[in-house]
Every structure is written in C-alpha cells, then in structure tokens.
Amino acid sequence: MTREELFSQIKLKRSFLCVGLDPDLEKMPASLNGNLFEFNKAIIDATAQYAIAFKPNMAFYEVQGASGITAFEDTVAYIRAHYPDIFIIADAKRGDIGNTSKMYARSFFETMDVDALTVAPYMGEDSITPFLGYKGKWVVVLALTSNKGSLDFQHVEDAHGTPLYMTVLQKTKQWGSADDMMYVCGATQAALLADIRRVVPQHFLLVPGVGAQGGSLEEVAKYGMNSQCGLIVNSSRGIIHASRDDDFAQVAALKAREMQQKMQSLLQDIL
Amino acid sequence: MTREELFSQIKLKRSFLCVGLDPDLEKMPASLNGNLFEFNKAIIDATAQYAIAFKPNMAFYEVQGASGITAFEDTVAYIRAHYPDIFIIADAKRGDIGNTSKMYARSFFETMDVDALTVAPYMGEDSITPFLGYKGKWVVVLALTSNKGSLDFQHVEDAHGTPLYMTVLQKTKQWGSADDMMYVCGATQAALLADIRRVVPQHFLLVPGVGAQGGSLEEVAKYGMNSQCGLIVNSSRGIIHASRDDDFAQVAALKAREMQQKMQSLLQDIL
Numbered sequence: 001m002t003r004e005e006l007f008s009q010i011k012l013k014r015s016f017l018c019v020g021l022d023p024d025l026e027k028m029p030a031s032l033n034g035n036l037f038e039f040n041k042a043i044i045d046a047t048a049q050y051a052i053a054f055k056p057n058m059a060f061y062e063v064q065g066a067s068g069i070t071a072f073e074d075t076v077a078y079i080r081a082h083y084p085d086i087f088i089i090a091d092a093k094r095g096d097i098g099n100t101s102k103m104y105a106r107s108f109f110e111t112m113d114v115d116a117l118t119v120a121p122y123m124g125e126d127s128i129t130p131f132l133g134y135k136g137k138w139v140v141v142l143a144l145t146s147n148k149g150s151l152d153f154q155h156v157e158d159a160h161g162t163p164l165y166m167t168v169l170q171k172t173k174q175w176g177s178a179d180d181m182m183y184v185c186g187a188t189q190a191a192l193l194a195d196i197r198r199v200v201p202q203h204f205l206l207v208p209g210v211g212a213q214g215g216s217l218e219e220v221a222k223y224g225m226n227s228q229c230g231l232i233v234n235s236s237r238g239i240i241h242a243s244r245d246d247d248f249a250q251v252a253a254l255k256a257r258e259m260q261q262k263m264q265s266l267l268q269d270i271l
Numbered sequence: 272m273t274r275e276e277l278f279s280q281i282k283l284k285r286s287f288l289c290v291g292l293d294p295d296l297e298k299m300p301a302s303l304n305g306n307l308f309e310f311n312k313a314i315i316d317a318t319a320q321y322a323i324a325f326k327p328n329m330a331f332y333e334v335q336g337a338s339g340i341t342a343f344e345d346t347v348a349y350i351r352a353h354y355p356d357i358f359i360i361a362d363a364k365r366g367d368i369g370n371t372s373k374m375y376a377r378s379f380f381e382t383m384d385v386d387a388l389t390v391a392p393y394m395g396e397d398s399i400t401p402f403l404g405y406k407g408k409w410v411v412v413l414a415l416t417s418n419k420g421s422l423d424f425q426h427v428e429d430a431h432g433t434p435l436y437m438t439v440l441q442k443t444k445q446w447g448s449a450d451d452m453m454y455v456c457g458a459t460q461a462a463l464l465a466d467i468r469r470v471v472p473q474h475f476l477l478v479p480g481v482g483a484q485g486g487s488l489e490e491v492a493k494y495g496m497n498s499q500c501g502l503i504v505n506s507s508r509g510i511i512h513a514s515r516d517d518d519f520a521q522v523a524a525l526k527a528r529e530m531q532q533k534m535q536s537l538l539q540d541i542l
Contacts, residue, residue, distance in 0.1 A: 059374035069337040097418040103330035111336045120391045124420020147368040149395020
C-alpha cells in the first residue's frame with residue numbers, strides 16, 4: 001500500500017485507528033475455547049468500519065507454537081479476503097544481521113504477506129535495509145516507545161545532547177524514505193512528538209500507548225499530526241478486551257467507534 | 272541449566288562451541304526437499320559430540336510459516352530426547368513492552384521450552400525483566416553485535432564518553448545476574464571484549480561472528496575467557512553449510528571437530 005492510498009483510507013473512514021490484534025487467552029470468553037482465529041474474526045468484523053489498520057502482535061500467536069502461527073496466517077488471509085483496503089502491520093520487533101534480516105523480510109513480506117513490520121534499530125543499518133525495497137511494504141522502526149523502559153536507553157544523550165531516539169530518527173531516515181519507512185513513537189511521551197516532527201515531518205508515525213497505557217489522543221494529534229495526518233494510532237487491550245464476556249465484539253465495536261469519532265473531530269483541520 | 276552445569280559440559284567436552292541451526296533452503300542439498308527438520312537431525316547427530324550448545328535462529332523457521340515453527344519444535348524435542356545435556360538457545364532477538372515480553376517469555380520458556388533466548392535491549396528494563404525468574408532459563412542480551420551496523424548506535428558515546436553497548440551492560444547487569452543473564456558480544460570486535468570483561472567479569476558471553484563473518488577464535492579467547500571459560504562461541508554457516516551436497520553432515524562434523532580441537536587447546540590454561 002502506498003502513502004497516498006493510506007491517506008485515502010484515512011479520509012474515507014475519517015479515522016486513523018489501528019486495532020491491535022493481541023488476543024490474550026486469559027481475557028477471551030470461555031465460549032471460544034481459546035480459538036484465536038475465531039476471536040480475531042469477530043473483532044475484525046466488528047471494528048473494520050472504524051479502523052484503517054490491524055496490528056497483530058506476534059507474541060500472542062507464538063505463545064501457542066505452530067498452531068498460533070496458523071491462527072496468525074488465517075487472520076491475515078481473512079483480512080485480505082474481506083477488507084482488502086485495510087493496512088496490516090505485523091508487530092514483531094525483529095532485526096538481526098543482514099543475512100538473518102533478509103530471511104525475516106521474506107517471512108513477513110512474502111510468506112505471511114503483511115504490509116508492514118516493526119523493527120528494532122539496535123543492530124543498525126544492515127539489520128534494517130533488508131526490509132526495504134519490497135514494493136508497497138513498510139518498515140516501522142522503533143524510535144521512542146511507550147513503556148517506562150524507554151527511559152533506560154532511548155533517552156541517553158550523546159556528547160551533543162542528542163538523545164538516542166533522535167539519533168535513530170536522523171540515521172534511519174537516510175536508509176529509507178517516507179514512502180517505505182514509519183516510526184513507532186509512543187503516546188505516553190506525546191509532547192516529544194513536536195521534536196520528532198522537526199526531524200521526520202513527512203513520515204507516518206505508528207503511535208501505541210493510547211488507552212491501557214495512558215496516552216492522550218488529543219495530545220498525540222496536537223503534536224504529531226501533519227497535513228496528510230501522518231498518524232496511525234493503535235489501541236489493543238482497550239478495544240479487544242474491553243469486555244471479557246460473549247459481548248466482546250459488540251463492546252469492541254463501541255470502543256472503536258468512540259475512538260473513530262474523536263479522530264474524526266481531530267481530523268477536521270486537515271480534511 | 273545452571274552456570275555450573277554449563278561449565279561442567281565445557282570441561283567434559285573440552286569445547287565451548289555452539290552450532291547455529293540456521294538452515295537455508297538454498298544451501299541445503301536437493302535430496303532433502305527442503306525438509307528443515309531432517310537437515311537439522313543430521314547436523315545435530317554429526318556435531319553433538321563437539322558442541323555444548325545449539326542455537327536455532329527463528330528467522331530460518333518463520334520463513335516457512337507454521338510448518339517452519341513445527342520444524343523448530345521438532346528440532347528442540349529431538350535435541351532434548353537425544354542430547355539432554357546440550358544447551359538450547361533460541362536466537363530470536365525479541366523484546367517489547369512488559370505485557371508482550373511476558374508473552375514471549377511464555378512462548379520460548381514454556382511452549383517451546385528452550386534454555387535461553389536472545390533479547391534486544393532498546394526498549395529497556397520492562398522489556399527484559401519478564402524473561403527473568405524462570406528457573407534454569409537464561410536471557411541473552413544484545414550488547415555488541417558482530418555486524419557492520421553495530422557501529423551505527425552501539426558505539427554512540429554519551430556525554431561521559433561511554434558507548435551505548437557499555438551503558439547496556441552496566442544497566443542490564445543490575446536487572447539479572449551471571450546466573451540468568453548472558454551477553455551477545457561479537458567476535459569481529461574481539462579486542463573490545465577486554466573492556467567488556469571489566470564490566471561483566473562473571474557473565475557468559477555468546478560470541479557470534481567467528482567463521483563466515485571473519486572473527487578470530489584465538490582473539491576471542493585471549494580477550495574474553497574467564498576462569499569458568501565464560502564463552503559460548505557460535506558458528507552457523509561455517510559448519511552447517513560448509514558443504515551443500517549430500518555429505519553436508521560429514522563435512523559439518525569435520526568443521527565442528529576442527530573448532531573443538533582449537534577450543535581444547537585454548538582451554539588448557541583453565542582446565
């Protein structure tokens with residue numbers, strides 16, 4: 001999917017919502033017998049009209065071994081078949097030496113055929129560039145994450161006072177472009193999005209941390225939105241596990257609709 | 272497996288070799304029809320007497336989707352059944368917010384039941400601590416990797432001149448201990464192992480980069496060995512794909528034996 005197509009979807013749905021498909025067995029209704037794919041199908045059908053993206057988190061599939069991976073593959077196939085305009089991000093935070101990253105790129109962009117993959121930058125250029133060059137596919141590099149541990153290394157300043165996450169933005173943006181690279185920037189440190197926008201004005205930012213983690217949607221829009229929106233805001237637990245009973249899909253639809261309506265009003269200035 | 276047990280294996284086999292199980296379909300003999308598990312079985316049987324550890328790299332399994340994960344699971348089960356004293360490291364470079372890392376920990380330490388997992392430090396403390404506290408299991412944190420891209424961020428110095436990889440060592444060693452944490456330190460920058468040893472004298476170091484990537488075993492031992500060896504040196508391509516023909520397992524055995532013999536002489540001072 002191109003940047004223009006993504007923006008078209010945002011305009012069409014008046015939403016920049018990404019629903020995180022992180023199904024936690026302990027929070028799924030008992031009637032589903034732990035069937036991840038059935039759970040996802042219900043969530044997808046209930047929220048697709050409010051979302052421009054789905055983001056399955058690999059950890060929640062890998063925990064079931066090979067059968068979990070099958071559930072992941074079935075989920076991707078279901079979205080492709082029924083909602084072909086929706087952007088699919090595999091949240092896997094991969095990254096390794098070139099030879100191995102090449103293999104991960106094939107896993108996610110060929111075998112699993114998702115649109116985007118989250119990647120950790122610690123190993124540098126040759127761990128990231130193998131993911132580039134797939135037509136219509138995107139690398140989403142971790143810059144500033146939403147968790148408390150982001151303070152440990154991402155905020156370490158170099159001799160010039162530049163924090164590591166800024167160095168990551170400055171270097172990695174030279175390896176790709178705003179047409180094949182995005183950044184993870186957490187909502188829990190929303191005011192920093194203004195600084196980030198000075199370095200990457202055009203790039204899409206994938207923003208976790210709204211909802212269960214406490215970030216504010218209004219602040220994210222205030223500091224992070226650009227003329228093509230430039231934001232994909234994710235909510236996982238706050239939508240998919242808002243109810244742990246058999247009405248989980250209806251409640252998820254309500255929660256997704258609530259977010260879409262807030263987003264619609266935040267989009268007014270640019271649409 | 273405890274640190275003492277690992278050292279016992281090193282003494283018994285006079286080896287600190289880890290064989291990387293990264294089977295590349297394009298380098299496997301045609302007669303195997305791309306069967307990863309059959310390939311691994313032959314490699315494991317041929318090299319187990321020279322190795323104290325096997326390190327399957329998840330990328331090479333994920334590329335085949337769910338069936339690749341089955342091959343990975345079968346490989347782990349095979350090693351457990353036939354070579355129960357061998358240490359198994361899943362090379363997956365995971366790491367995410369606490370809630371997700373907890374799920375990855377369950378994936379690798381419960382579902383897949385390996386002994387150790389490689390983890391990327393970029394997301395900080397709450398991305399790493401969920402992997403600790405599993406009895407006999409190990410977290411292997413990326414510190415200084417063997418690839419060219421390690422120069423991009425790992426060597427960035429803070430205001431006091433401390434490079435990031437040193438900050439990673441200094442902080443993370445407070446979260447675990449030498450009994451549940453190891454570090455990835457690449458052989459391609461072996462002289463830096465002397466500095467690293469000053470910060471983590473007791474910890475085991477998992478050292479990639481000998482062989483195909485050009486690192487020297489002698490230098491790794493010179494700068495990195497401690498009184499309990501403290502080194503697990505990995506070779507993947509240099510052993511498992513040394514021959515691409517039907518004699519791949521015999522050639523792998525020869526290559527592994529060559530390394531074991533060099534290691535035996537390097538261990539003389541401490542055994």
